[in-house]
Amino acid sequence: MREVAVIGIGITKFGELWDKSFRQLIAEAGSKAILDAGIEGKEIDEMYVGSMSSGRFVGQEHVGALVADAAGFSHMHIPSTRVEGACASGGLAVRQGYLSIASGMNDIVVVGGMEKMNDVGGNDATATLATAADQEWEAFFGTTFPALYAMIATRHMHEYGTTKEQLAQVAVKNHANGAKNPYAQYRREITLELAMNATTVAYPLGLLDCSPVTDGAASLILCAADKAKKYTDKAIKIIGSGQGSDSLALHGRRDICTLDATVHAAKTAYKQAGITSKDIDFAEVHDCFTIAEICAIEDLGFVKKGEGGKAIDNKITTLDGSLPVNTSGGLKSKGHPVGATGVAQMVEVTQQLRGEAEARQLKDAKIGLAHNVGGSGATCVIHIMEAM
């Protein structure tokens, strides 16, 4: 398999973007990435885009073609394909772009992810997000995602003594990081007191334990690593790609506190990269809810199972900790336009490895990981990146 590198990145502001359409968002992110890579457009061999539910959010399926069209490439007739895996759609799009270059079929591929979630209104957004759960066994009976993750949280508290304060500290940390990110939806710090006392959504998760409903898009330009130098001297190599799945419904899992899809994807990605979890310097993880970040750092092997809460207490995952997590602000503060998230995570990892993360820049970060989850953990995709 050929090696693959990121040679360009682009991202829109995340937030409630009432003045921008679905196609404008992806065109903006894609154009930025193309400019950043220093390519003209005619070099592009293929495109992959992640969107979870454009059919329900904006009444538009067939978004692979839409994106090629919006980017002004329809006259080139290059292949463009949409990939979907709920909130992991963006990461899956990256993986397909990666494979298409690794296979030798393509040299340069545009990858995008986007979602426009606010246009449908709050209640419909929740119902549409619930289509990422098992419709027949979960959503039909009224289960929503805050409820599913609340069950994971209460079980984690019961098994390992994790506290509501530890959950709240995840939100406090991620808002502190997001305040330093110009693309974040919520650029403000929050106090522990505010997070602890926020309205309960589904116990123990309060409003500030939940990622928001967000519009936004992100894009990467992928290139065969041996051709990357032609375009840029700041290429970032993808050294591992792993994906895993699990039962769609939470009740089908071996252990609801462990996302086996994450464990499987991480094992595959570490093996391909020839490293262990100890070699990771920083990570963007899928904190759709605060408990999800605690499970993630355990399932990725950064700390032992059950010690995720303690790691938060010990400030291991802060910007100046030994393993910074969600330097971008994470889904919690940066926002979570579901199809864009997996791509946006890799934009952040690239910025950190390039030394372009400004106020949130880490020192001596060499290897970063992006962890993108679909639903309550039925899909997980992980990419590991390193400066060339």
Next chain:
Amino acid sequence: MREVAVIGIGITKFGELWDKSFRQLIAEAGSKAILDAGIEGKEIDEMYVGSMSSGRFVGQEHVGALVADAAGFSHMHIPSTRVEGACASGGLAVRQGYLSIASGMNDIVVVGGMEKMNDVGGNDATATLATAADQEWEAFFGTTFPALYAMIATRHMHEYGTTKEQLAQVAVKNHANGAKNPYAQYRREITLELAMNATTVAYPLGLLDCSPVTDGAASLILCAADKAKKYTDKAIKIIGSGQGSDSLALHGRRDICTLDATVHAAKTAYKQAGITSKDIDFAEVHDCFTIAEICAIEDLGFVKKGEGGKAIDNKITTLDGSLPVNTSGGLKSKGHPVGATGVAQMVEVTQQLRGEAEARQLKDAKIGLAHNVGGSGATCVIHIMEAM
């Protein structure tokens, strides 16, 4: 790139399947394919599934995970990804499975396609299908797919003298073939008179010029060609894979009578296979409307532009013609569960090349082509297959 072969096929009955759920359909097609390939299941490295709009048809996104789950593979945590490109979703899923083996990452991949369209009722199905068109420039103003293809048909009649009788003859031929296919939705022949006098849907297209609303699923087991002999002595090689895109809206095209996405995909696939259109012995083409089959045989290079109608008059594309087209009955008679269609086409091509097509078996068929289109032609994916 490594060579890839089909070692197993599975398909459900196509039709109004009120007694079977979405997950039952794909589990049935997948199980049949696994049994046909003679594998146990544990050999599977990855899964790809095509579905156009499961989120709107059955309220379920995240169908990659659903399919792995329904097939009983969730405990194996193997990657499973949904791919969408409107009515080309199935063909795109095959292409991603193909690339993942060609890359060297995987040896055995399950590919599936499915749609359950009847549960939403007729009007909603039409509205959901319209999400494959440009929502802002076409669907918003009330355009439906029969209307879009009717515009293509009237222009083709104007430019090339194509007649309503030639369109009707496509339907007559495909129903004659479908009558011989045990999986077809409509297993009955129709007369030219019936087709000519059917209720007009959008002039010149009558009811019998249109493919129906269908439930169904199909599946393929793909394998690295050099390992195929371990499992079967009737492997069929994929010798070419091509994909193309075009403007999402019909009005953005260079020429609405030519699907440039088809022309581009065909050129790529022929080049990879090292053949020309003259080497194709038979084809399954995307006859969502009768005019689409006429355009397809032109755009694939089987006849000159504008001579598709004449080819029908000359019986070139019948079962005993020089280039049989849609031996399965095509979308018209076999049915068109949109996400399943691209996979089902390759099930038919495999059956023909294996000599297992029973009453519709062709003599001396060596190379077959499957042509799958999304929307009014914004996406096209083509695979060329040959017995090993």
